Amino acid sequence: MKTRAITAFFFTIVMLGSIFLGGYTFTFFYLILSLAALLEFFNMIKTAGIRPHRNIALFAAALIFLMTAGYHLLQFETKFMLLIVPLIFSVFISELYKKEKIPFSNISYTFVGFIYVTVPFCFFYSLGFIQNQAEYNFHLPLSFLLMLWASDTGQYLFGVKFGKTRLFERHSPKKSWEGFFGGVFTSVLVSYIISLFFTEISPLVFGGMAVLIVCFGTLGDLVESMLKRSLNVKDSGNILPGHGGFLDRFDGLLIAAPVVYAYLYLILN
Numbered sequence: 066m067k068t069r070a071i072t073a074f075f076f077t078i079v080m081l082g083s084i085f086l087g088g089y090t091f092t093f094f095y096l097i098l099s100l101a102a103l104l105e106f107f108n109m110i111k112t113a114g115i116r117p118h119r120n121i122a123l124f125a126a127a128l129i130f131l132m133t134a135g136y137h138l139l140q141f142e143t144k145f146m147l148l149i150v151p152l153i154f155s156v157f158i159s160e161l162y163k164k165e166k167i168p169f170s171n172i173s174y175t176f177v178g179f180i181y182v183t184v185p186f187c188f189f190y191s192l193g194f195i196q197n198q199a200e201y202n203f204h205l206p207l208s209f210l211l212m213l214w215a216s217d218t219g220q221y222l223f224g225v226k227f228g229k230t231r232l233f234e235r236h237s238p239k240k241s242w243e244g245f246f247g248g249v250f251t252s253v254l255v256s257y258i259i260s261l262f263f264t265e266i267s268p269l270v271f272g273g274m275a276v277l278i279v280c281f282g283t284l285g286d287l288v289e290s291m292l293k294r295s296l297n298v299k300d301s302g303n304i305l306p307g308h309g310g311f312l313d314r315f316d317g318l319l320i321a322a323p324v325v326y327a328y329l330y331l332i333l334n
Contacts, residue, residue, distance in 0.1 A: 076314075080210065084193075088201030091193055092134045099130055099186035102311040103178050105301045109312075110174050112296050116165060117175040118156045125152045126183040133187045137194040138201070153179075181319060182312075189322040195329055196265070204263045208256070208271065209278065209325060213317055215255040216248040216279045223247020232283075236290045240283070248279045270332055274325055281324045282317030289316035 083094035103126050107119045128149055135141035156175050160168045192205040224244025232240040256275035260268035289312060293299065300309030312319075 084203045084207050095190050096130050103182045105310045105312050106178050115174050116171050122175050185319040185322045188326040208259050212252045212275045212278045216252040219251025220244040220248035236287045252279050278321050281321040285317040285320030
């Protein structure tokens with residue numbers, strides 16, 4: 066627990082710094098984080114004998130993220146995103162030259178990596194620009210992370226104290242409904258506190274955001290547990306002592322971020 070707490074403390078400082086220090090720092094940090102998470106995903110998949118196109122995928126993922134950043138920071142026209150198309154479809158051509166027994170499994174898991182890891186990080190990144198497409202604002206990315214952390218903390222504390230009814234025992238034996246509703250309580254409470262500081266968005270909208278983060282963040286945790294169990298892997302990596310890998314820390318974000326972005330975009334625009 067001591068190692069876990071120390072790691073969480075320093076990594077949290079780095080994450081908050083990346084959010085507060087402006088749009089370019091935010092871009093660089095989450096570009097590196099998304100690529101590291103994608104690399105962890107591919108390394109896990111390789112344990113099952115599948116060989117995704119890692120190098121092409123990492124280059125394409127970087128380009129996808131940077132195109133998203135360019136659209137927001139530099140007002141790139143959306144037509145430039147078409148540059149990604151030939152790179153992505155080069156995966157099929159590359160597979161022709163590999164002597165593999167399951168070529169389309171390799172291709173499929175390469176694309177799953179984009180959908181499961183890269184795209185959600187792009188949606189999270191875009192939360193910083195949802196209020197003004199041409200100007201970075203840290204309010205929503207920070208709010209998202211605070212609510213997500215509040216959800217995780219509430220689920221853990223309420224689950225340990227009151228947890229009796231299993232939420233989804235097949236994929237996560239420790240999660241309980243009591244913990245889940247505890248997470249809803251703590252996340253909504255934090256959302257109300259946030260609304261007192263970031264007054265440009267109503268408390269009701271923040272409350273809806275909190276509920277979505279708890280619901281889909283929990284599903285994201287279960288999805289990653291399902292992935293690890295299917296591969297017989299304990300952690301996605303070991304880069305964060307006491308926590309595992311980046312995917313272990315951001316599994317809730319992967320499912321919640323696209324949903325929250327859609328919710329806020331529909332309401333705020």
